[in-house]
Amino acid sequence: MVSAARRGQPHCMKSEAGVEAILGPEAHTVRANGDPHAPSQAHVARTDTIQPWTGASGAGRADPRWLPRVDYLATGGTIATVQDDSAGAAGPTLTAEAIARSAPAIDEVADLRAAQFMQLPSPSIAFADLLRLRDEIALRIADGSAGVVVSQGTDTIEETAFALDLLTVASAPIVVTGAMRGPSLPGADGPANLLAAVQVAASAVARGLGVLVVFNDEIHAARFVSKTHTSKPSAFQSRLVGPIGWLSEGHPVIVSRPVGRACLSVPSDAHVPPIALIRVALDDDGRILPSLAAHGFRGVVIEGFGGGHVTPPMVAAIERLVSEMPVVLASRTGSGELLHNTYHYPGSETQLLEIGAIPAGILDGLKARILLSLCLAASPARETVAAAFRAVGMAAAPER
Numbered sequence: 001m002v003s004a005a006r007r008g009q010p011h012c013m014k015s016e017a018g019v020e021a022i023l024g025p026e027a028h029t030v031r032a033n034g035d036p037h038a039p040s041q042a043h044v045a046r047t048d049t050i051q052p053w054t055g056a057s058g059a060g061r062a063d064p065r066w067l068p069r070v071d072y073l074a075t076g077g078t079i080a081t082v083q084d085d086s087a088g089a090a091g092p093t094l095t096a097e098a099i100a101r102s103a104p105a106i107d108e109v110a111d112l113r114a115a116q117f118m119q120l121p122s123p124s125i126a127f128a129d130l131l132r133l134r135d136e137i138a139l140r141i142a143d144g145s146a147g148v149v150v151s152q153g154t155d156t157i158e159e160t161a162f163a164l165d166l167l168t169v170a171s172a173p174i175v176v177t178g179a180m181r182g183p184s185l186p187g188a189d190g191p192a193n194l195l196a197a198v199q200v201a202a203s204a205v206a207r208g209l210g211v212l213v214v215f216n217d218e219i220h221a222a223r224f225v226s227k228t229h230t231s232k233p234s235a236f237q238s239r240l241v242g243p244i245g246w247l248s249e250g251h252p253v254i255v256s257r258p259v260g261r262a263c264l265s266v267p268s269d270a271h272v273p274p275i276a277l278i279r280v281a282l283d284d285d286g287r288i289l290p291s292l293a294a295h296g297f298r299g300v301v302i303e304g305f306g307g308g309h310v311t312p313p314m315v316a317a318i319e320r321l322v323s324e325m326p327v328v329l330a331s332r333t334g335s336g337e338l339l340h341n342t343y344h345y346p347g348s349e350t351q352l353l354e355i356g357a358i359p360a361g362i363l364d365g366l367k368a369r370i371l372l373s374l375c376l377a378a379s380p381a382r383e384t385v386a387a388a389f390r391a392v393g394m395a396a397a398p399e400r
């Protein structure tokens with residue numbers, strides 16, 4: 001059977017019923033049972049009918065000074081971190097309004113509503129923060145925002161943006177950005193990145209693409225983007241597919257539209273279970289694996305060599321783990337689809353898939369861990385996890 005992901009349609013995964021394909025090219029949501037903060041169907045319907053060039057009601061459209069409303073939620077990171085010569089950079093302190101003022105050209109692009117959502121370095125962000133952020137974004141879009149920009153620390157953007165992509169359903173653009181160079185450094189990139197992010201969030205061409213990451217005048221899909229350098233402004237790359245677009249003279253250009261988007265129905269107060277991420281290295285005997293369950297891990301992502309391989313001594317431990325928790329197999333190369341049927345030696349991808357490892361498809365270990373975490377928060381059913389990886393990771397071996 002050809003899955004909806006293969007046909008390029010978004011999915012929404014319900015905790016009660018596994019995976020449910022949904023209908024149109026615009027994403028919809030399923031209200032989480034008992035979740036008072038989840039957007040209602042009515043909100044989503046209204047969100048999906050708002051056009052970014054008309055705003056919430058269309059009022060004022062005839063006025064040539066009218067601009068689309070964009071909400072900006074600041075969460076901290078280098079974009080908010082001023083270097084102090086004596087003490088170095090202790091942490092983010094600049095407010096959302098101060099950051100927005102550093103890019104005055106935004107006033108010509110959007111009616112910007114800046115708000116401080118939290119003030120953290122991004123390694124301190126937790127899943128609970130992301131669920132709150134998801135709810136805040138949904139409320140603002142339901143309230144008439146044409147698009148939402150989130151700024152945060154760059155260290156974890158490849159994970160947080162992907163998590164938001166899995167958790168949000170609106171068609172309105174949601175754009176994550178930040179800065180590689182702080183505001184007090186020569187060539188600070190925060191103001192330019194924020195301006196570009198607002199230009200994308202205000203644009204009709206960016207609707208229905210899921211969560212986007214905008215840096216260095218490039219537009220990346222959250223599912224594909226990684227931080228690939230410790231300090232360069234060009235650190236954000238989508239190694240597998242390249243950026244899906246860019247900004248030229250302030251205008252967003254989209255050249256490819258990702259398929260296989262999915263959303264997970266995770267309640268606002270959900271406990272996101274601990275998932276281990278294990279990177280395999282030369283001559284690793286896998287001695288950590290038998291202790292994962294005792295440490296409380298509820299699942300594991302194994303980043304194997306090359307196309308998805310481990311050392312021979314790890315195989316028996318992985319087979320035992322499969323009986324205890326979902327085991328997802330990804331590649332440590334950081335790009336390309338996991339192999340399914342190329343090698344047949346001890347520790348090969350063929351052997352690991354045969355003993356029950358779930359292929360991560362095109363997702364790298366970090367993104368596979370986010371998907372497995374949110375899947376288990378939505379539903380513990382093993383078939384839901386496998387279906388999610390088929391849909392989002394495009395791990396399509398069974399259909400070949």
Ligand code: ASP
Nearest residue numbers: 077078121122153154155
């Ligand atoms: N360490 C910082 C953070 O992620 C890095 C940055 O923002 O670029 O918060």
